[in-house]
Amino acid sequence: MRILAWHVHAAWMTSFVQGPHEYYVPVLPDRSADGKGRAQTYDWPDTVREITPEELRTTDLDVVLLQRPCEVELFARWAGRALGRHGVPAVYVEHNTPRGDVADWQHPLAARADVPIVHVTEFNRTVWDNGIAPAFVIEHGVPDYGYGYVGDDDSLVAAINEPVRRWRVAGTDLVARVTQQVPVSVYGMGTAELPARIPGLAGVDDLSQAELHERMGRHFGYLHPYRWTSLGLSLIEAMMLGLPVLAIGATAAYEAVPPEAGLVSTAPDRLIETAQRWRRDPAEARARGQAGRAHALRQFGLARFLDDWDGLLKEVCR
Incomplete structure (x- = not known):
């Protein structure tokens, strides 16, 4: 056609x-x-x-x-x-x-x-x-880009385009809350504006898809803070790469992320507690990520x- x-x-x-x-x-x-x-x-x-x-x-x-x-x-x-x-x-x-x-x-x-x-x-x-x-x-x-989880970076990763303009819709304010207890790096367009709004937060802009995936795989987990979105492709890509995921329980997140792949919750404190546990127990984080990858290959191939x-x-x- x-x-x-x-x-x-x-x-x-x-x-x-x-x-x-x-x-x-x-x-x-x-x-x-x-x-x-x-x-x-x-x-x-x-x-x-x-x-x-x-x-x-x-x-x-x-x-x-x-x-x-x-x-x-x-x-x-x-x-x-x-x-x-x-x-x-x-x-x-x-x-x-x-x-x-x-x-x-x-x-x-x-x-x-x-x-x-x-x-x-x-x-x-x-x-x-x-x-x-x-x-x-x-x-x-989503194409299968291969298993890319390394997990040697002691911080979560979030992928958010225009995180300042889309502040509450994208859940950027929730990222600010998480960073008080767990380090977070944010990738996406317009992230250069973030440090002025959230001191100490690292923002990285203008990466190719391959560079983004390589960097995502270094982090110990993926944070999906969106309040109101269909279903961010970055969440699926994170699971495909083998990252364990933490997602706010909104829109379609509950159907996309099975319990064995991470945690979906409306309570940010529960997400923070789980992230802290994964930092102490990297074996659990890796196992969750592998389960998420298997699920993503089945459902989102x-x-x-x-x-x-x-x-x-x-x-x-x-």
């Missing part, structure tokens, strides 16, 4: 483009949000091709994968074609949890019966009001993810 998809979430897209298709990614001269083009720090295959708005008008497509509400209008303006029943088949991937009052959680495409909404967790499908749109779930899939997507896309194109 020839698939058009904007580069929105690089980590998710890295898995999606591993399939046997041709992928077209819009690009603008300034590589801004509506045209980032190919990822610069992730390994994407040659089947991912950049396409300009002008080229889009004359390119045949089998399906359009939408990820933001604005892309409906962008496609119509750039390609001069409609989407859905009277145009190019389309699906909408919902990566995010809704915002605002619970009574207003109607999905932007809830009134369209011709564009399926694909949620990345069952939690998302449950909390969004999908209206008359067909709603499906395809859980995340790349082959299952790609098979699920192939099946859905074939139905949409048909």
